[in-house]
Amino acid sequence: MFSRILVANRGEIALRVIRACKEIGVQTVGVHSEADVDSLHLELADQNVCIGPAMSAKSYLDIEAIVDAATSTGADAIHPGYGYLAENAEFASRCEERGITFIGPTTSNLRLAGDKIAAKRIIEAAGIPVVPSSRGGVRTVEEAITVSGEIGYPVMIKAAAGGGGRGIRVCHDAEGLREDFSVAKMESRASFGNDELYIERLITRPRHIEFQVLADRFGNVTHLGERECTIQRRYQKLIEESPSPALSANLRRKMGDAAIQAAGAVDYFNAGTVEFLLDEANRFYFMEINARIQVEHPVTELVTGKDLVKEQIRLSSGEELGYTFDDLNTRGWAIECRINAEDPERNFLPCPGTIERYRPPAGFGVRVDSHLYQGYELPVFYDSLIAKLISYDLSRKGAIDVMRRALGEFTISPIKTTIPLYLAIMEDAGFQAGEFDTGFINRFVPEDMDDDDDDDDD
Amino acid sequence: MVEAEKKLVEVRAKMSGVFYRRPSPDEPPYVEVGSVVKKKQVLALLETMKVFQKVKSPASGEIVEVTAEDQDGELMFVIEVG
Numbered sequence: 024m025f026s027r028i029l030v031a032n033r034g035e036i037a038l039r040v041i042r043a044c045k046e047i048g049v050q051t052v053g054v055h056s057e058a059d060v061d062s063l064h065l066e067l068a069d070q071n072v073c074i075g076p077a078m079s080a081k082s083y084l085d086i087e088a089i090v091d092a093a094t095s096t097g098a099d100a101i102h103p104g105y106g107y108l109a110e111n112a113e114f115a116s117r118c119e120e121r122g123i124t125f126i127g128p129t130t131s132n133l134r135l136a137g138d139k140i141a142a143k144r145i146i147e148a149a150g151i152p153v154v155p156s157s158r159g160g161v162r163t164v165e166e167a168i169t170v171s172g173e174i175g176y177p178v179m180i181k182a183a184a185g186g187g188g189r190g191i192r193v194c195h196d197a198e199g200l201r202e203d204f205s206v207a208k209m210e211s212r213a214s215f216g217n218d219e220l221y222i223e224r225l226i227t228r229p230r231h232i233e234f235q236v237l238a239d240r241f242g243n244v245t246h247l248g249e250r251e252c253t254i255q256r257r258y259q260k261l262i263e264e265s266p267s268p269a270l271s272a273n274l275r276r277k278m279g280d281a282a283i284q285a286a287g288a289v290d291y292f293n294a295g296t297v298e299f300l301l302d303e304a305n306r307f308y309f310m311e312i313n314a315r316i317q318v319e320h321p322v323t324e325l326v327t328g329k330d331l332v333k334e335q336i337r338l339s340s341g342e343e344l345g346y347t348f349d350d351l352n353t354r355g356w357a358i359e360c361r362i363n364a365e366d367p368e369r370n371f372l373p374c375p376g377t378i379e380r381y382r383p384p385a386g387f388g389v390r391v392d393s394h395l396y397q398g399y400e401l402p403v404f405y406d407s408l409i410a411k412l413i414s415y416d417l418s419r420k421g422a423i424d425v426m427r428r429a430l431g432e433f434t435i436s437p438i439k440t441t442i443p444l445y446l447a448i449m450e451d452a453g454f455q456a457g458e459f460d461t462g463f464i465n466r467f468v469p470e471d472m473d474d475d476d477d478d479d480d481d
Numbered sequence: 482m483v484e485a486e487k488k489l490v491e492v493r494a495k496m497s498g499v500f501y502r503r504p505s506p507d508e509p510p511y512v513e514v515g516s517v518v519k520k521k522q523v524l525a526l527l528e529t530m531k532v533f534q535k536v537k538s539p540a541s542g543e544i545v546e547v548t549a550e551d552q553d554g555e556l557m558f559v560i561e562v563g
C-alpha cells in the first residue's frame with residue numbers, strides 16, 4: 024500500500040479522495056492554485072503545496088509543477104480525481120518516470136481513451152455497435168462540414184480529449200458548424216489542454232446509460248452495474264441514478280457483458296466507465312470509455328456498497344479484483360443531483376460569488392459531497408459544480424422522496440443554484456415514472472438556446 | 482448640411498470572468514481599435530467558471546477604445562456610433 028498520496032485536483036473530488044485516504048490510513052498531500060488558498064481540501068490534507076497561479080493551465084494542468092510537488096513531499100502515488108490531468112497520458116507517463124504511481128488506468132489505456140476515434144474502431148472490431156462518427160480528428164471547419172455531410176446532420180462537435188460534456192456542440196447544418204467550431208476548440212483547449220475535435224452523428228431521443236467497470240492487473244474485469252445519466256443539459260449531466268429504470272434484467276446483462284468485453288478489448292486497468300446510448304428501440308451503441316473516476320460515481324457506491332476511490336487505490340497498489348457483479352448483492356436505488364452555481368432561469372449563467380449562508384441537508388438516506396462552507400468565495404476560474412446531493416432508499420420512489428426532502432433543506436445563498444430546477448423535476452410525473460430522454464430538460468427550462476440568443480443586449 | 486450625431490457606447494462585462502480578445506492564441510484579435518463592427522458581431526470571449534460566452538456588440542459603429550487586455554476587465558470596449 025502507498026504511504027502518501029498527492030491529490031492532483033480541487034473542489035469536492037479532492038475532498039472525496041482525501042477522505043478515502045484518511046480511512047485507509049494513507050497520508051495526503053493537497054495541491055492548490057493561488058486562487059484556491061481558502062479551499063476546504065487544504066484543511067483536510069496532511070500537507071499542501073501551491074502549484075501556480077489561478078488559471079488552471081498554469082496550476083492544475085501543470086504536469087511538472089504537480090510531479091515536483093509529489094517528489095518534494097515524498098508522495099509515492101498521485102490520484103488525479105476527474106477532469107484536469109485525470110486522462111492525460113503524458114502526465115501518467117511523467118509520474119511513472121519519476122517513480123510515482125498514477126492511480127488510474129495505464130498510460131496506453133489513457134492514450135487510447137484520449138483518442139476516441141481509435142478506441143471506437145477497436146470496440147467496433149470487437150463486435151460492439153458504435154455511433155457513426157468522423158474517421159479521425161477534424162482540424163478545420165471545412166473538413167468538419169465535409170465529414171458531417173457524409174455522416175448526416177444533426178451532428179455533434181466533440182473534444183477528442185474531452186469528457187464531462189465540455190467542448191460539445193450540436194450543429195444542425197453547415198452554418199451552425201461555422202459558428203461553433205472555433206468556440207468548441209477554445210473550450211476544449213481550456214478544459215483539456217488539447218483542441219482536437221471530432222464529429223459524431225446525433226442519435227435522437229436517446230437515453231444515456233453507462234456501466235462502471237473495474238479491472239485489476241491480472242486481467243480480471245467486472246462491471247458494477249449501470250448509471251442512468253439521461254437527464255442532461257448541453258451534454259452536461261444533471262441527474263444520475265443507479266440502477267436505470269429503463270433496463271430489464273436481460274438488457275442489463277447484455278449491456279454489462281458488452282461493457283466488460285469493451286474493457287477487455289482495450290486491456291483496461293483500474294476504474295473506468297463504458298458509455299452507451301440507448302435508442303427508443305432499446306438498441307445500444309458504444310460511445311466512449313471514460314478513463315477516470317466519474318463525478319457520478321457515488322450512486323454506484325450506494326447500491327453496490329463498494330467505495331470506488333478505495334478500489335482504485337487498492338487496484339493500483341497491485342491487489343486482485345476478487346469479485347464479480349454477481350457477488351455484489353446490489354440493493355436499493357440511488358439518485359444524484361449535481362448542484363451547480365448557475366441560474367436556471369437565466370440560461371444557466373454561472374454565478375460566482377461569496378456563500379453567505381450554507382446549510383446542507385442531512386438525515387437518513389442523504390449524502391452530500393461538496394467543498395462549500397459558509398463564507399467561501401467561489402472563484403470564477405473553475406467549474407460551477409458546487410455540491411453533489413445523493414439520496415438513497417430501497418425503492419426508486421423512496422429515493423425520490425428523500426431527494427425532494429433533502430433539496431428542500433439545502434440552503435446556499437445568495438448565489439443562484441440549480442436546486443429549484445431539481446425540486447421541479449422531482450415533482451414531475453414523467454421523471455417519477457422513469458420515462459425520459461436526453462431532451463427531458465427542455466420541458467423545464469427555455470428551449471436550449473444558442474449563445475447568440477443569450478445576451479439581452481438590446 | 483447637418484453632421485450625423487455621434488455617440489459613444491460602452492461595452493461592459495455582465496459578470497466577472499477571464500477576457501479573451503482572440504478566438505485562439507494563434508489567431509488575430511476579433512477586433513482592434515478602428516474596426517468597424519455590426520450590431521451582434523462577436524467582439525471577444527468571456528470565460529466564467531469554464532463557460533465561454535461570446536461578447537457581442539450592442540451597436541453598429543467603430544471601436545474607438547479597447548480597455549481590457551486578456552485579463553479581468555469590466556469595461557471592455559468603447560464603440561462610436563455614427
